[in-house]
Amino acid sequence: MSYKADITIIGAGVVGLAIAAQVASKDTEVYVLEKNEAFGLETSSRHSGVIHSGVYYPKGSLKAKMCVAGNRMLYDLCERYGIGYRRLRKLIVASSDEETGELNTLLERGRRNRTESLRILSKREMKELEPNIEGVAAILSPSTGIIDSYALMQCFIARATDGSAQIAYQTKVAGIEKLADGYKVSVEDRTGRSSFTTRLLINCAGLHCDKVAELAGIDIVKAGYKLHYCKGEYFSVGSSKSKLVKRLIYPVPPPKITGVGIHLTLDLDGRMRLGPDIHYVDNIDYAVDNQHKQLFYDSARKFLPFIEYEDLEPEMSGIRPKLQKPDEDIQNFIIRDESDKGLPGFINLIGIESPGLTASPAIAEYVRNLVKELLAK
Numbered sequence: 162m163s164y165k166a167d168i169t170i171i172g173a174g175v176v177g178l179a180i181a182a183q184v185a186s187k188d189t190e191v192y193v194l195e196k197n198e199a200f201g202l203e204t205s206s207r208h209s210g211v212i213h214s215g216v217y218y219p220k221g222s223l224k225a226k227m228c229v230a231g232n233r234m235l236y237d238l239c240e241r242y243g244i245g246y247r248r249l250r251k252l253i254v255a256s257s258d259e260e261t262g263e264l265n266t267l268l269e270r271g272r273r274n275r276t277e278s279l280r281i282l283s284k285r286e287m288k289e290l291e292p293n294i295e296g297v298a299a300i301l302s303p304s305t306g307i308i309d310s311y312a313l314m315q316c317f318i319a320r321a322t323d324g325s326a327q328i329a330y331q332t333k334v335a336g337i338e339k340l341a342d343g344y345k346v347s348v349e350d351r352t353g354r355s356s357f358t359t360r361l362l363i364n365c366a367g368l369h370c371d372k373v374a375e376l377a378g379i380d381i382v383k384a385g386y387k388l389h390y391c392k393g394e395y396f397s398v399g400s401s402k403s404k405l406v407k408r409l410i411y412p413v414p415p416p417k418i419t420g421v422g423i424h425l426t427l428d429l430d431g432r433m434r435l436g437p438d439i440h441y442v443d444n445i446d447y448a449v450d451n452q453h454k455q456l457f458y459d460s461a462r463k464f465l466p467f468i469e470y471e472d473l474e475p476e477m478s479g480i481r482p483k484l485q486k487p488d489e490d491i492q493n494f495i496i497r498d499e500s501d502k503g504l505p506g507f508i509n510l511i512g513i514e515s516p517g518l519t520a521s522p523a524i525a526e527y528v529r530n531l532v533k534e535l536l537a538k
């Protein structure tokens with residue numbers, strides 16, 4: 162059979178674009194389909210922009226492996242392609258003696274994940290680095306930084322289109338039909354509904370990836386692919402405080418690591434913000450609830466005593482595509498070819514929440530290897 166496309170990628174977020182950059186080549190017809198009018202308008206522009214080091218994730222998990230590998234790859238990409246970044250470093254601050262015990266657990270986990278050069282700082286060492294924060298001890302993570310994620314996506318697009326990939330915006334995947342050896346993909350665009358064939362299909366649809374998997378006939382509840390939306394809001398901190406810390410400052414994470422705790426980040430222009438918090442929601446709605454300001458203030462005051470209630474203003478929010486329900490244990494990324502479900506050549510990426518931005522180049526390399534194996538068959 163002859164196909165219009167060799168590889169079709171659903172979703173032009175950072176993950177779909179990173180994959181497009183890896184698999185595009187002059188002799189492979191690659192399409193990226195994006196329902197919005199531009200790239201990266203969903204989770205890939207609603208995050209903290211942190212290049213994570215890999216401290217938090219269970220040993221051996223894809224999250225841990227891809228975070229640690231992605232961290233190094235991102236710094237290399239930034240250097241090679243002139244993408245804005247700053248290796249700011251990060252402190253995880255214990256506010257009590259009980260939390261100091263947690264620091265040791267995190268340090269061990271981070272070391273097992275091969276996170277670079279983590280070490281515990283005494284209160285005095287911590288205060289020498291950051292005199293304006295409060296706590297009894299901290300972990301210093303030297304490989305944590307921040308990145309211009311918009312420029313990263315532009316870089317992936319340039320590499321993908323150099324390799325002759327084509328990106329179709331305002332093109333929503335609305336149907337997937339298995340053919341003898343490939344897929345018929347139905348799309349809705351400005352001109353109406355049409356379809357084309359592709360040999361391989363890669364689902365990077367972020368918050369909608371479970372629905373896309375369902376289009377191909379997968380029972381998402383049985384497969385464990387059903388997503389739970391978990392919102393994270395941010396409050397900006399007034400610019401008068403922005404010189405008071407130089408590093409990213411995190412608390413010890415809450416149990417089960419649903420998130421890493423409301424923390425303080427800086428952007429590339431030195432602006433400070435707090436977030437994200439954690440609450441499960443039923444719908445995608447990015448409004449920030451000003452009533453949550455007190456929670457942000459109370460959480461931050463513990464380790465950032467210079468923050469005043471009046472400093473905080475609602476800023477923005479993002480939504481995590483979580484595989485776990487509230488109070489369930491942290492889940493791994495799902496990245497797999499669905500041959501065992503009778504859908505060979507359909508690659509699903511499900512639950513790509515944090516550290517998905519950091520992991521994006523490593524995820525892309527992993528998927529490229531799956532693609533190579535599938536094309537060689």
Ligand SMILES: Cc1cc2nc3c(=O)[nH]c(=O)nc-3n(C[C@H](O)[C@H](O)[C@H](O)COP(=O)(O)OP(=O)(O)OC[C@H]3O[C@@H](n4cnc5c(N)ncnc54)[C@H](O)[C@@H]3O)c2cc1C
Pocket residue numbers: 171172173174175176177178194195196197200201202203204205206207208209210211212213332333334335365366367368369370373392393394437478479480481482513514515516517518519520
């Ligand atoms: C609050 C928050 C903070 C975070 N902070 C960090 C951080 O500091 N560091 C880090 O490493 N990670 C962080 N992350 C995680 C990171 O942002 C995500 O893992 C990453 O952006 C996911 O990218 P994606 O391409 O998978 O998804 P998305 O960016 O959501 O892209 C998916 C794309 O698919 C498109 N799409 C969906 N359905 C269809 C369809 N049917 N047809 C066509 N197109 C479709 C969508 O329009 C969208 O553009 C954070 C996430 C959140 C929510």
